[in-house]
Each structure stands twice: as structure tokens, then as C-alpha cells.
Amino acid sequence: MESTGVPPGAAAYLDAATAAPLHPVARQALLAALDDGWADPDRLYSAGRRAGQLLDAARAAVAEALGARPDEVTFVSSGTAAVHAAVLGGLAGRKRAGRTLVHSAIEHSAVLHAAARHVADGPGDAVEVGVDLRGRLDLDAWRTAVHRPGVALASLISASHEVGTVQPVAAAAQVCAEAGVPLYVDAAQSVGHLLVPPGWSLLSASAHKWGGPPGVGVLVVRKGVRWLSPYPGDDHHRPRPVGALDLPAVVAAAASLRAAMGEAAAEAVRLSALVERIRTVVAATVPDVEVVGDPDDRLPHLVTFSCLYVDGEALLHGLDRAGFAVSSGSSCTASTLRPSHVLEAMGVLSHGNVRVSLHRGTTAEDVDRFLAVLPALVAEIRQEAGM
Amino acid sequence: MIVLDCLGQRCPLPVIALAKKIRNVPVGEVIRVLADDPAAPNDIRAWCRMKEQEFVREEGTALDIRKIS
Numbered sequence: 227m228e229s230t231g232v233p234p235g236a237a238a239y240l241d242a243a244t245a246a247p248l249h250p251v252a253r254q255a256l257l258a259a260l261d262d263g264w265a266d267p268d269r270l271y272s273a274g275r276r277a278g279q280l281l282d283a284a285r286a287a288v289a290e291a292l293g294a295r296p297d298e299v300t301f302v303s304s305g306t307a308a309v310h311a312a313v314l315g316g317l318a319g320r321k322r323a324g325r326t327l328v329h330s331a332i333e334h335s336a337v338l339h340a341a342a343r344h345v346a347d348g349p350g351d352a353v354e355v356g357v358d359l360r361g362r363l364d365l366d367a368w369r370t371a372v373h374r375p376g377v378a379l380a381s382l383i384s385a386s387h388e389v390g391t392v393q394p395v396a397a398a399a400q401v402c403a404e405a406g407v408p409l410y411v412d413a414a415q416s417v418g419h420l421l422v423p424p425g426w427s428l429l430s431a432s433a434h435k436w437g438g439p440p441g442v443g444v445l446v447v448r449k450g451v452r453w454l455s456p457y458p459g460d461d462h463h464r465p466r467p468v469g470a471l472d473l474p475a476v477v478a479a480a481a482s483l484r485a486a487m488g489e490a491a492a493e494a495v496r497l498s499a500l501v502e503r504i505r506t507v508v509a510a511t512v513p514d515v516e517v518v519g520d521p522d523d524r525l526p527h528l529v530t531f532s533c534l535y536v537d538g539e540a541l542l543h544g545l546d547r548a549g550f551a552v553s554s555g556s557s558c559t560a561s562t563l564r565p566s567h568v569l570e571a572m573g574v575l576s577h578g579n580v581r582v583s584l585h586r587g588t589t590a591e592d593v594d595r596f597l598a599v600l601p602a603l604v605a606e607i608r609q610e611a612g613m
Numbered sequence: 614m615i616v617l618d619c620l621g622q623r624c625p626l627p628v629i630a631l632a633k634k635i636r637n638v639p640v641g642e643v644i645r646v647l648a649d650d651p652a653a654p655n656d657i658r659a660w661c662r663m664k665e666q667e668f669v670r671e672e673g674t675a676l677d678i679r680k681i682s
Binding site: 514516532534535536537564565569570573574575576577578611612613 | 624625626628629632633651652655656658659660662663
């Protein structure tokens, strides 16, 4: 039997948007590259040259998948590292043009943390652009913000990691082109599922979102885009990994991206149907629930809903006891007790939130079992709260 | 005005308190929820939208809701 990385039986892993189970192609490539790609690819002896060839092949494969040139692609140690390098390096490279970062209100927290660092280091500011109730960027506000004087970089997530709404990247890129501002797209949730429209200047992705191993981030900086390393001891104008690269993991990431792209069209159809089933059945079987995100223009594998009067963590634990791994919109910020900035920007309920994200190993039976246990769990938590 | 003191309570508790209370007040009445959970203003606004009640104002930790249906 083909391994999906998920144990058989009643348990179902439904949190692919956090980390997708390792694709079988990634496993094969990883094992082969552990034997063949352990040397430093920068060294000139034969083992180093062999490692260098593997790195070049991985870069070429990822470039092709992303519609980029191989020399525009850099592998770094994580998706988060790629985000930080894109935002801070993109801002540093444009210092003479301005000091303002424009970003959507629904960026990943890694972008917001980089923005906070940019503002704290000063002089510089960050301008946030809102979204509508479905989590879609306000393009008019985006246009106004991007056309302000002194904008160095604009940042837009390709599709919301919390609610799945696909963002108007092509239109946002058009606005940026008119204003002469480079656009950075955080494509972590799209790559391997959906094609990202062209027009961006910088892009990042994360291998463990598409079935590659963790610890591999991808940063693409287009030729002609000014970028300056934000790291110490490094005056490079092109990104480089900080420290040694996990080359076997990079090889596995590239191989699994190619495999995921090959399956993407068929998987999008299959997973969209399962997501649609979740949207419909949850709305029909759970009272006082709001299914959030755009119903149509969305990621194929991710669906989010909020249950009134329900503590999200209690629901997560209840689902875990029943064998289901999901995440909550407030999980990223639970330590700070802040509501999810994404759900808050949309104006939808932030408590009782559940994000379900599917992968190539998810079956219709998994989804049906999830849908069968959910209503009673929600009812039980509400009953304990006296509702 | 009816005042619900939910200071120190985490969401969804202020929303639950509001939903319980509003059942027994006449249409047109305003309920003030005192809540300092950072999620409360967003979630009480969202509750008003879902339950077709009117969110009147936010002032510091005070959130005013009018029963309209």
C-alpha cells in the first residue's frame, strides 16, 4: 500500500495547511539524497560537485513549477525564514525609494512580525489594507495605499491561510506595476494546489505545505528587483541560505512539488468537492454556525467555520479525542489571547473557530466521520456553557 | 439600561451572557456588556450581525447592543 503518512483506522489528520503529510515521492527522494547529497554543494571536489548538481536540478524544478528562472530561486531553512528575507530584504533593497511597507490585514503572522521589526528599527512605517466579510482584499484601498509616496514594498498573501479566500493577486500586481512598487506574494498555501498569477516581484513558499519535508522554504526574487540581505555578515544582493542548506530535504521538496503539481488539477476537483460537502453539511447540521471565507473563489483544500457560544480550544480537544486533527483560527495567537487578526479583519466570529484542511491522503470517509461527530461535540460544549 | 459585567471573562463567555440575557428583554431595550477580552468587540459585533440585533456603540470596555428583533 502506498504510504500517505497517516495511520489507518479512525484517526484523520485534517490540518494540512499547517503541515501536509510527507508525499511518497518526497520520501523516496529524501532517502536517495541522504546517500548522494550530503556534501557541501559549494565545494569543488567531486562529492561537492555532485551535491551542487542535485541543488541545481532542485532549483530548476522549483523554478519551472513557479514560472521563474532557476537563478531567481533560493532555498532557505523554512517558510518563515523566506517570508522574513522577502519582507526585510525587499524593504532594504528599496531604501532609497521609500520606507513604507503596504500589506493586507490578513497576512501570515510572519509577515506582520517582519513588518513590526521594520517599524521598530525605524525610520519606516507599515500601512495595513483591509478585507471584506469574505476575506478578500479591498482593491480600492490597496490602490490608494500603494500609490502613496515613499512605498518601498507591498505584501499580499496569495490565499488566506485561515479562511481559504483566494486574493486578487493579478489586479493587485497591476496596481503595483502602475505605481512602480514591487509586490511580494506569500504563496505558502497556494503552491502545489493552485497556480499563482504572474506580476509579482518576490514570492515565498514552504515545502511542508505541499507534502515536502519541513525545514525548506523557497524565496524567489525576480531579476531586476532590488533586494539587500537583512542578515549580519552578508552584503549579498541576491538571497543566499543562512548557514548550510539541508540539501536532501531540498531535493525531496523539489521532487514532491513536481509530483504535487502533476496531481494538482485532479486533486483540486476531488478536494473542492469534499470542502463543499463540509460547507453544506456543517451549515445544515450545526445550529448557529457561520462558514467563513469566499464560497467559490477559494483554495481547494481548506475550509473554516465558527460556532457561536463554543470555546475553540475545547472543540479542538474534543475533536482530538475523537481522532481528528484540525486547527483553530486563533491557534497562532493563543499565547497572546488576541483574537485571530484574520477573522477580526473580516469581522467574523473569532471564537469557536475550526479550520479543516485536506490533503492527498484525505478520503470521503474521513470527511464523513468528521461530519458525523461534529454536531454532538458542539452541542455538548454548548450545553456545558448553559446554552 | 441593563448592564452585564463580563470584565475578566474570556470569549465566548461575554457573548453567551449577552445571548442569555437578551431573550428576556423587550424589543428596543439596550444592553451594555462590560468586557475587556480583546476579542469581545469583534465577536459581539459578529453576533449582532448573525442574530440580527443592533450594535449601537463601543466605548472603552462598554459595548451597547439594542434588541431589534
